[in-house]
Amino acid sequence: MEYLVVFLVLVVFLQTRVTDLKRAVICLASQSLIIAVACFALGFSTSTGLHAIMPGLLTLVVKVIFIPGAILRLVGKLKNEREILSESNVNYSTMAAALFLVMGYAIVERLLPGFAGRDIVAASILMIMTGLSLMVLRKRAIIQMAGLITLENGIYLLGLLMTDGLPLVVELGVFLDVLIAVVVLVILTSRMRLSFMTTDTSVMKKLKG
Amino acid sequence: MDFAINELIYFVLLLPVIFSVISATNLLPKDLLHWLNRITATCVAAAIGLLVVTFNPEQPYGDAYLYLDALSVWMLLIVGTLYFAFAWTSKAYLDRDTNQRYGYLRRFQRLEGRFYALSHMFVWIMFVVVTVNNLGLMWVAIEATTLVSALLVAFKFTRTSLEATWKYVMVCTVGICLALLGTILVYYIQLTSVGTESPLNWLYLSQHVENIDPAMAKFAFCFLFVGYGTKIGLAPMHAWLPDAHSEAPALTSGLLSGSLCICAIYVLIRNIIILMPAIGVDFISGLCLFFGLFTVAAAVPFVLVQRDVKRMLAYSSMENFGLMVAGLGLFVPVAAQAMLLHMFNHALVKYSLFYTAGTIMEEFGTKNMMRIHGMMLQVPKTALFWILGIVGILGMPPFGVFFSKFYTIYGFFTADHPYLGILMLGLLAGMLIGILYHVMRMLGGHECRKCSGELFGIVDSVVLLALLVFSGVLSAGVNEIPVISKLLTTASQIVLGGIS
Numbered sequence: 261m262e263y264l265v266v267f268l269v270l271v272v273f274l275q276t277r278v279t280d281l282k283r284a285v286i287c288l289a290s291q292s293l294i295i296a297v298a299c300f301a302l303g304f305s306t307s308t309g310l311h312a313i314m315p316g317l318l319t320l321v322v323k324v325i326f327i328p329g330a331i332l333r334l335v336g337k338l339k340n341e342r343e344i345l346s347e348s349n350v351n352y353s354t355m356a357a358a359l360f361l362v363m364g365y366a367i368v369e370r371l372l373p374g375f376a377g378r379d380i381v382a383a384s385i386l387m388i389m390t391g392l393s394l395m396v397l398r399k400r401a402i403i404q405m406a407g408l409i410t411l412e413n414g415i416y417l418l419g420l421l422m423t424d425g426l427p428l429v430v431e432l433g434v435f436l437d438v439l440i441a442v443v444v445l446v447i448l449t450s451r452m453r454l455s456f457m458t459t460d461t462s463v464m465k466k467l468k469g
Numbered sequence: 470m471d472f473a474i475n476e477l478i479y480f481v482l483l484l485p486v487i488f489s490v491i492s493a494t495n496l497l498p499k500d501l502l503h504w505l506n507r508i509t510a511t512c513v514a515a516a517i518g519l520l521v522v523t524f525n526p527e528q529p530y531g532d533a534y535l536y537l538d539a540l541s542v543w544m545l546l547i548v549g550t551l552y553f554a555f556a557w558t559s560k561a562y563l564d565r566d567t568n569q570r571y572g573y574l575r576r577f578q579r580l581e582g583r584f585y586a587l588s589h590m591f592v593w594i595m596f597v598v599v600t601v602n603n604l605g606l607m608w609v610a611i612e613a614t615t616l617v618s619a620l621l622v623a624f625k626f627t628r629t630s631l632e633a634t635w636k637y638v639m640v641c642t643v644g645i646c647l648a649l650l651g652t653i654l655v656y657y658i659q660l661t662s663v664g665t666e667s668p669l670n671w672l673y674l675s676q677h678v679e680n681i682d683p684a685m686a687k688f689a690f691c692f693l694f695v696g697y698g699t700k701i702g703l704a705p706m707h708a709w710l711p712d713a714h715s716e717a718p719a720l721t722s723g724l725l726s727g728s729l730c731i732c733a734i735y736v737l738i739r740n741i742i743i744l745m746p747a748i749g750v751d752f753i754s755g756l757c758l759f760f761g762l763f764t765v766a767a768a769v770p771f772v773l774v775q776r777d778v779k780r781m782l783a784y785s786s787m788e789n790f791g792l793m794v795a796g797l798g799l800f801v802p803v804a805a806q807a808m809l810l811h812m813f814n815h816a817l818v819k820y821s822l823f824y825t826a827g828t829i830m831e832e833f834g835t836k837n838m839m840r841i842h843g844m845m846l847q848v849p850k851t852a853l854f855w856i857l858g859i860v861g862i863l864g865m866p867p868f869g870v871f872f873s874k875f876y877t878i879y880g881f882f883t884a885d886h887p888y889l890g891i892l893m894l895g896l897l898a899g900m901l902i903g904i905l906y907h908v909m910r911m912l913g914g915h916e917c918r919k920c921s922g923e924l925f926g927i928v929d930s931v932v933l934l935a936l937l938v939f940s941g942v943l944s945a946g947v948n949e950i951p952v953i954s955k956l957l958t959t960a961s962q963i964v965l966g967g968i969s
Binding site for chain 2: 423445
């Protein structure tokens, strides 16, 4: 479990550094893969039967294969875009992620002193906050999508640790929602490419007030 | 004809799905599609009407996945009425939007099937929100409404509608993810203090609330409040609301404003009922009152300087949601009842207003209010519905909103918050001045822009008039109609939990 947390933190930090879209999606996929392994590990140690393999299997199919696959297909279509350089603040997101990691440990020490899964809680807080910061600080649609999935993964990991997974029906619903969300976002992004010739969301600033 | 409650509710939950699958295949000819849409919605609305009449508020209905008490039936009544209105106004709107010079949809072929499929799916998910018995499934359904309605908001795929939808999906999904965290914390509370039996089941939880840990409950409530508050459109998290409401097709704006946001309020209420005994009324009441008033206060200046007609209505919706949440935060019976009544009135009147605004946009070929003058001379019928709806939403006497706003303000004074009541009155007056200023400019004056002539037909005028009259009659006679009065009283008792 400790190794998983180390890898997870590493991947999340890497995610704040990359600006290339393809690499960002691969980072996302490997992050989800780590979550899936954690799901299997926790599932087999706490419960048996369908509820043990279902979350891990769903994570593997939905978040490791389907979602990155859909986004990669979209990235493949993104050619001759307008060049917009709004991606200069990579260092800020890394700095923010470092702060979030410290903050995560501080929160765990404060709220749940002596809790066994301390590192995992801190890592999931890191993921939630980094996902948020990616969505706020970065302007490119694909990176924002990756931020959203990171945020969702963080919440999912926290839930997995605290409650050994939600009830099965709810779990299925959550995965269905994530799946539809990505489909909707992919449709929107490809439409954005058609209308704006770019997937940089900083061009969309007409609606105010 | 005699139906059991479960037959009726399964009928309501089955028909819209069947129709939306049929229309998604896009095989039917246009006229048949329009008629099938109307028949579906009328049957569902009739079933809901029958449900309201036969339902005994003292005996909630429950099975493995569904739970129906007075509050759910009241919400079903609101969503069902809007569904009916949607189906009978949709043909006029779609015909116009594909034909006239302002119609964006004329560029595409055969969009009716897709529009109907998405809209009926959207309404169906809202039916699911108010009938499921599980807090987790409520969350799933609320998130699903965001995604389905996102495709409706972006239906025209113009640049601005793409921008609005991107903002809508991003902001709402983040908010709803925080609500998921809150729901997970509620489940954690259940596991640690209540037991593993019937996970996240609302009824079971509400019967076993005694030994919830207060600190953890407060933590969970904060996440739930921020999460569902984003979906309601409370002030610091409202960034998506004016954009989505103004860029969506007019019918979708009406459904978004009239029923989606109050579904989020409904889920918030369900969570509050569970957590209130542990947290205490004061904390929840303080949060609701503060954010409610803040939302109204944030909406007023934007209305004053507004130029876009649908954005103005969106800010007016924000004002009404603020009022509802503040009314919820008062925790007195009169305010809770008024809040439920206000949900109903606001939904009906705001739907008719959005429809009228869509018509105005098509008649004048612009949505800039500064360029629309002389509506009285050029399009008298539209002008009539516009002024009736505006007078209705601002809370002037002959209409339903007057009663619900009046009782909510009255609730402020009975709940010992007189200064907040006066503040709310002042803010509502500011809203009234802002909206009336724009509307009067639009109605009066000389015509200075070529207009395509009266576009209001017979069917849509009748439906809009019926909406306004229904809201007025029901609110004026809320204590005289036994079915409604009993339903509303029981529902408000549910909202207040044990306190009454």
